[in-house]
Amino acid sequence: MKKKALAMLLSVATVLSMAGCGASGAAPAADTGSEAAAPAAEAPAAEEEAEPTSIGSSVEGELTVTIWDEGQRPGLQQIVDEWSAQSGVKATIQVVDWNNYWTLLEAGATGGELPDVFWMHSNVAQKYMENDLLLDLTDRIAASDKIDMANYYDGIVKLYQSNGKQYAVPKDIDTIALWYNKTIFDEMGVAYPDDTWTWQDFADAAKKLTNDDHWGYAIAPGNNQEGYYNTIYSMGGYVISDDKKKSGMDDPKSIEAVKLFTDMIADGSCPDLATVSETAPNELLCAGKVAMSINGSWMLAGYRDNEYAAANCDVAVLPYTKDPSDRVSIYNGLGWAAAANGKNIDAAWSLIEYLGSKEAQIKQAELGVTMSAYMGTSDSWVNSVDCFDLNGHMKMLDSKLVFRPYSRNTTVWEDMMIEKLQDAWTGAKPVEDVCKEIAEEMNKDLAEE
Secondary structure (H helix, E strand, O other): OOOOOOHOOOOOOOOOHHOOOOOOOOOOHHHHHHHHOOOOOOOOOOOOOOOOOOOOOOOOOOOEEOOHHHHHHHHHHHHHHHHOOOOOHEEEEEEEEEHHHHHHHHHHHHHOOOOOEEEEEEOHHHHHHHOOEEEOOHHHHHHHHOHHHHHOOHHHHHHHOOOOOEOOOEEEEEEEEEEEEEHHHHHOOOOOOOOOOOOHHHHHHHHOOOOOOOOOEEOOOOHHHHHHHHHHHHOOOOEEOOOOOEOOOOOOOHHHHHHHHHHHHHHOOOOOHHHHHHOOOHHHHHHHOOOEEEEHHHHHHHHHOHHHHHHHHHEEEOOOOOOOHHHHEEEEOEEEEEEOOOHHHHHHHHHHHHHOOOHHHHHHHOOOOOOOEEOOOHHHHOOOOOOOHHHHHHHHHHHHEOOOOOOHHHHHHHHHHHHHHHHHHHHHOOHHHHHHHHHHHHHOOOOOO
């Protein structure tokens, strides 16, 4: 195993918005840059019955499967149990929270014991692939009659490639949408958000929705994929250049996008930094304390299982800047990966192959786990609940899709960005100065990569 850069395997930001992807995400890009190509041609509709996936009898033993989202565990365990019933291999899902997840993987990477099967994320994928920590799936995929990489969103496929090899099978795709409290909108006499809203309409509505009992919107510095990243690209700015060598945070349009939110904090239509540091924006929405929250599709389970949110909230598409063509969703996708030195590699591959099959991807959507990476299967996800109209997320697949900004050492500059933005949130420094500081330090970090 290569030893280079193992000491630098990332300590990941404590960002609540990453609890799902995007860290359901996610939630980050293809090797062509931060803006990924639009999805390829449509795959067969999800309603088509998938061919049953047969599992060979050559695998045996037990597997550990590690993820970071408790909301996805019940549905995924059901899918995994179906594989176990066919394969005879017991596989148990272990949930480790986002921050400790990467601590566990880093310890496994340096100590030689990673979980058998686990989620991989764009923040760290390059490092894990470059250091031969992930099982090379290339030949196994080529020989599979269940996995064809052309069936998945191209940006997610390319994310888990290094030196022409494939190291993970795409698990899901996420989109960002506007979640809102219908009860507060009705109470304040404000029309529900729709596909005609601009970002200025959004800010104006937030002001109208604010009173002594609730704010119009809430955002924290860590809400990047679930917040200002979408607005930056919608307004024509960028976070990182396509060649991953330059920060775009000092671009005037990027600054303008960040200022949209800091102006809302300053005028009182968003809670201050102290409030969102104590109670996350999605929690404020579930408590009836904010009227709007921008969230990833991975948040479905949390909202679905919250009695207040299920009774009072719904989903709309994100606003645009000047024209619907600049409506942007930052998207990301997790990958199912296996340890390169795992004790049961054949079984690990068999499970990953099943999880990536059309059959299992449809089940993932039907069970409301999350949107699936297999194109054409997420219609079933929309119908997995009756308390929300999830078409708000699905319609964002037809917007301008931008892959979540990333580089080899994403968390280094992203952690720095989140920390520095606190000065903009509090008004301690002008937004322009903060964004220029971020760009200067980010450029230094990128140069060291």
